[in-house]
Amino acid sequence: MIVYLAFGYWLFLWLSAEPNSHSVIKQSYPDPPFMQHLRQRFLDALAGVSEDARGLVAGLTIGERDMVSPSLAEQMRDLSLTHLVAVSGANLAIVMGAVYFLAAGFSLARNLRFVLALAVMLLYVLLVGPESSVIRAATMALFVMLGLWLGRGSSSLYALSCAVLLLLVIDPGLATDVGFALSAFATAGLVLIAPLLYKRFSARLGMVLSAGLAASIAAQVYTLPIILYLQPSLPIYSVVANLLVEWVVAPVTILGLIAVLLSLIFPPAAQLSS
Numbered sequence: 374m375i376v377y378l379a380f381g382y383w384l385f386l387w388l389s390a391e392p393n394s395h396s397v398i399k400q401s402y403p404d405p406p407f408m409q410h411l412r413q414r415f416l417d418a419l420a421g422v423s424e425d426a427r428g429l430v431a432g433l434t435i436g437e438r439d440m441v442s443p444s445l446a447e448q449m450r451d452l453s454l455t456h457l458v459a460v461s462g463a464n465l466a467i468v469m470g471a472v473y474f475l476a477a478g479f480s481l482a483r484n485l486r487f488v489l490a491l492a493v494m495l496l497y498v499l500l501v502g503p504e505s506s507v508i509r510a511a512t513m514a515l516f517v518m519l520g521l522w523l524g525r526g527s528s529s530l531y532a533l534s535c536a537v538l539l540l541l542v543i544d545p546g547l548a549t550d551v552g553f554a555l556s557a558f559a560t561a562g563l564v565l566i567a568p569l570l571y572k573r574f575s576a577r578l579g580m581v582l583s584a585g586l587a588a589s590i591a592a593q594v595y596t597l598p599i600i601l602y603l604q605p606s607l608p609i610y611s612v613v614a615n616l617l618v619e620w621v622v623a624p625v626t627i628l629g630l631i632a633v634l635l636s637l638i639f640p641p642a643a644q645l646s647s
Contacts, residue, residue: 379538386548396546402503414636434629436460453611462510505552512536562595589615
């Protein structure tokens with residue numbers, strides 16, 4: 374029921390939206406001076422084999438897009454890889470998961486693990502800034518964590534629907550935000566058809582390749598109408614391109630965040646991490 378309610382309300386807001394409507398959340402997003410300082414310290418400490426390499430690390434870690442050259446940005450658009458420099462739910466899940474399991478490794482109490490994961494999530498959201506995908510992912514994570522904390526389990530589709538509905542009630546301007554739509558529909562694809570594709574592929578392709586291929590295809594299928602709205606065509610090799618780069622997202626994100634922390638303590642070490 375909640376799925377249809379969220380979709381119906383979104384469709385209503387989209388059809389009735391005023392021209393040039395904007396997200397209130399994104400316009401009034403808090404940007405504490407400390408986070409501004411931390412971002413700048415990290416960007417100053419970035420090192421890499423090229424300027425574009427530095428830009429990709431900055432994009433994957435904190436969603437900084439301005440460091441990517443126009444030529445690379447165009448190539449990424451052609452391959453449907455622009456999501457790499459927009460911090461997504463996958464990045465947030467990597468960060469929260471790493472904190473939660475690290476806390477578990479230190480045998481911390483269950484409630485304390487949840488509190489630490491949520492605190493790190495809040496800090497990461499403030500560090501990244503008003504990215505539509507992060508706003509959606511953080512809200513969805515709250516519903517997932519709430520279900521797990523209450524011991525009732527968590528349905529990913531239910532959590533996604535609740536997050537979308539809550540955000541649209543709070544901020545109707547998100548109904549026409551392309552980034553928000555791409556994030557929500559890609560997640561819906563991962564939840565609804567990625568497991569089915571994985572079962573079909575795993576018998577022949579193995580677990581790792583099947584998981585990556587299923588996720589890439591599912592996200593592409595569900596975001597296809599939006600992608601075609603943004604560009605006139607979709608290259609068939611975009612699935613392969615996304616599959617090839619998926620394996621670097623987690624290590625670059627983790628190393629990038631280590632560099633963010635080290636940039637405050639010892640910038641030369643931050644350069645090694647980045």
